[in-house]
Amino acid sequence: MEPPDPVAFVFGATGYVGRAVVEAAARTQGVGQVIAHARPGSSRGAALEAGVGGSILVDRTPLELSPLAHALEACRPSHLFICHGTTARRARREGLKAPYEAVDLGLTRLLLEAAAAVSPPPRVVYLSAIGASPRARGAYLRNRWLAEEAVRSSGLPFTICRAPLLGGPDRREPRPMETLARTVADPTLAVLGAVGFTKLRDRLSSMNAAEAAEGLVRSGFHYMTINRVVQSDELRRVGVYERERWTPESRRDTPRH
């Protein structure tokens, strides 16, 4: 019997990258359905609902264990894209204390727990960030690392994608510090790339949502990236897995403390 068409379930689908992941997954050959999750209270959920159709469905299941587990068991996704996360500004607006622990890490753990009973187990494609490390100074990157660890130890097949700074003129929400960082860093990295530091340029230059989504979907569906960390330079390069020899898994994916 033919296996069923892949079904992609995208958490954080109202976000800058999540929304682009929904569209990139829907364009991917063979994908039967894309389910775009919007949290019930999301102000961006209505815009998401108005803008999608075809193979894309919007799901507004509450972010609680039992309803999420039922929703996932009902649609049995083959791929679970996890693209949510908060910012200090949004957390202040929502009155969240320890926001990265509660949202970036806590919600990832909740989604993994909800997905644990799905059969066959879905592949988790986790949008992480360059710099995620147990030694990271800031709470954001430390919690990203802990969320990566939760993904790695979940027992589910996974692909962790470490994105660089994400942004572009198409980001509706103003993020002045990120825009400033991109404006300064990208031209500098372009010059460094031109004089030979191509890996540095490819790893650190910013990406817009479409580029990141294309990389997430490509990596998430590729057999060579299963149970691996995909670094930002690999995320942006089409065909990288076929063309290049990867460092052995033991060195690539084992953190050096």
Ligand SMILES: NC(=O)c1ccc[n+]([C@@H]2O[C@H](COP(=O)([O-])OP(=O)(O)OC[C@H]3O[C@@H](n4cnc5c(N)ncnc54)[C@H](OP(=O)(O)O)[C@@H]3O)[C@@H](O)[C@H]2O)c1
């Ligand atoms: N910005 C960067 O440079 C960068 C770089 C690397 C990785 N990342 C990571 O990539 C992720 C997505 O980035 P993005 O630019 O697409 O972010 P975004 O546009 O801010 O979208 C964030 C998503 O998370 C959801 N969310 C926010 N607060 C939540 C909460 N308290 N509970 C549940 N869901 C919540 C949002 O839902 P609503 O629409 O309902 O608010 C939205 O769907 C971020 O988490 C970030 O950590 C970002």
